[in-house]
Amino acid sequence: MESTGNTAAATVAELVRARWGDHRTGLRFATGRLTHHQVAAGAAARAALLADLLPRRGEPHIGVLLDNTPEYPLWLSAAALAGAAVAGINPTRRGAELARDILHTDCAVLVTERAHLPLLDGLELPSVRILVTDTDAYAELLAPYAGAKPEIARTVTPRSRMLLYFTSGSTGAPKAAICSQGRLAAAGGSLVEHFGVRSTDTHYICMPMFHGNAVIADWAPALAAGAGVALRRRFSASQFLSDVREFRATYFTYVGRAVQYILATPARADDRENPLRVGFGTEAGAVDAARFEERFGVRLVEGYGSSEGGAAIRRAADTPPTAIGRAAPGDDLAVVDPRTCRECDPAEFASDGRLLNGSSAIGELVNRGRNPFEGYWRNEEAEAERLRGGWYWTGDLFYRDAEGHLYFAGRTDDRLRVDSENLAAAVIENILARYEGAAAVAVYAVPDPVAGDQVMAALAPPPSTPFDPLAFTEFLLSQRDLGTKMAPRFVRIVERMPVTATNKVARAALRAEAFRCADPVWWRAPGQASYHPLTGADVASLRAQYESQGRSELLP
Missing domain, CATH: 3.30.300.30 (ANL, C-terminal domain)
Incomplete structure (x- = not known):
């Protein structure tokens, strides 16, 4: 595997600093490109600015309210160097809920763009310094730091908080899950090894970067391998293939219904003429994954990793088409009835693949062993609920066959009783x-x-x-x-x-x-x-x- 990255790096900051002096193209976007060296230099300037902006006392947290613009990975890299944590702020939130997300995560600085300024109108955000990236004032603020080199703050360790990313739920306010520099660096390195990511690859990020999927499964492995990144401001099914061709993208991630929307675009005779090698994501489903591969010649790998990092499933060569895979090494995963905490029955299938005993086989996936869950920011009640009885409860429904393959059956609140x-x-x-x-x-x-x-x-x-x-x-x-x-x-x-x-x-x-x-x-x-x-x-x-x-x- 060709790679000039450092997949064994202990922190994200080390991965960022390793790109200094690398003059290959590192970041592509609609209006231009930056080399890896330019990205590292831009991160160094922003990290130096952060050192002056963040309060001496208080949490070193910054909120990022941006679409997928070049500023997003620059601020992620800057936060890593400075030992700060990035709270990804969801631009679809409004009013008091939006203010709550910013204040709950103790953001001393909020990085945004002019397009999102109307969202902040009328919000009470005391002591939050707002930086608007596409303005002359922002350029003037950064100018004195232009010559900074990517130095790693003394406070940075593998346990330093790196991400505060909100996990969605059907009820209650979103919870801010914690991801450390060590866990993010390890996740990136693991995906490099799993997918054979090369330094010559380009990772296409079309999923929103305020969400853990885009950062953990797309940006982090690119950084670890020294691969390039290509950004789409917002996901567009109609522009997906043209972007992939323009950026020469070889890898992308997806969540939810993105694959269905791509498949709904008009088919063309040259759809298979593209550089993509693999797509990695969740909830595409076996039927749509097969349609995608048939149409575009690209393999979709369905994976599973709980947003908080408490459980992971790996797909292997012998995984049945409709299964996700088996437990990742070191995880003690079980499918249990949440009322009794007893393991559910092994799945039984008819000759046509139909699940025969769903009532007794489907349960909640739990990790009974050690897990890398690092908690929620200022939410002990939610942590306790997630770690009931010493087990990590994923909140996801699965069933398991006699060989140990795990099959996704939805969220716990997606269960029906008919x-x-x-x-x-x-x-x-x-x-x-x-x-x-x-x-x-x-x-x-x-x-x-x-x-x-x-x-x-x-x-x-x-x-x-x-x-x-x-x-x-x-x-x-x-x-x-x-x-x-x-x-x-x-x-x-x-x-x-x-x-x-x-x-x-x-x-x-x-x-x-x-x-x-x-x-x-x-x-x-x-x-x-x-x-x-x-x-x-x-x-x-x-x-x-x-x-x-x-x-x-x-x-x-």
Whole structure:
């Protein structure tokens, strides 16, 4: 493997300093490029500025409220040299919630750009110094530090905080997970070895850098290997392939529905003419991964690592297509029933691959051994919940076969209970993803009028393709692994799947609206096999059923 990186570096700061004097192209973006040396020099100038801006007493934390501009990796590198931590601020947050994220993480400095200044209007941010990168004032502020060299602050150790990245949840304020310099450097080095990253590679970062995926799985291995980085300000499915070709990108990461959106773009005869070697991410699903490889000639590797670092799964050559892999070395992973803390039964499959014992096989993935979880910033209650009974609880549903392969079944709040049978949304989604009339699918629970849940699906058809209820019904009947409780009772037709800022399906919003939404909804009335439009009269009748059972409070 060709590499001029330092995959054994103990800190991110060492990796940044190692690029000093390297005059190969290190950073590509829409309007230009920088060499590795220029990136290191820019980081050194910003680190020197930070040394003067950060308070002598108080936490060395900076907030970064930017799109994927060159300033983002420059400030990550600067923070590493200065021994500061970067809190990635989500630009889709608003008002008091946005202010809360900045203040909760004790940011003394907030780095932003003019496009995001309206988000800060009216916010109370006492003692927060705001730097606006695309202004003359910012350039003047940096100018005196232009000759700085990448020196590592004396306070930097492998345990120094490097990232404070917010983990999303369906309820409550986001939690700021801690990632140290040592853990980030080790993660980058591990991915270099796993994927054979070379110094001649270019990593395409199109996922938002305020999220852990882009920094940990894309930027860190590029830095560790001395590879180049190419930035897309914001993800664009229509520009994905042209970017890849322009930047000569060989590696990219994805989350959520990004792969589905790329697949929904018009196919071209030359789609396979691209330099990509591999894509690494989560939740693409086996069906879409196969479609992506067939169309673009690029292998997608589905991985798993909890956002907080407490558990990881590695894919090997013998991993079944629909599985994620086995536990990473050193992890003692188990699938347990959270009510009893007992291990779930091994998964049993029919000859066609259908899971036969989902109710007893699906449980929460836990790590019973040592793990690198480094806690949440100022949130002891959340830490205790994550580390119940001395185990690390991932909050994710899995099932495990007799050979130890682990299969993702969704988040714990994506479990459905239909007619006393436990179902997992991800299992149903993987089946519905085969339907040619769906560019994207999300499955979630809506309350049943009497007890438990009913299955609802949001379906985004391909462009200019109307929903065909008869074809969808025939598709469902032909799926041998679709259990009798799995077929959706309600189908919401959306023009585009609602997603969070990190391109994960906004399930909380879908669940909250249920079948009382502005989009067209089709449904199967009890005892019927075919789908019909849900009318106002149907909604009134359903509401009466909920009221008669004393469950009307469950409706939004």
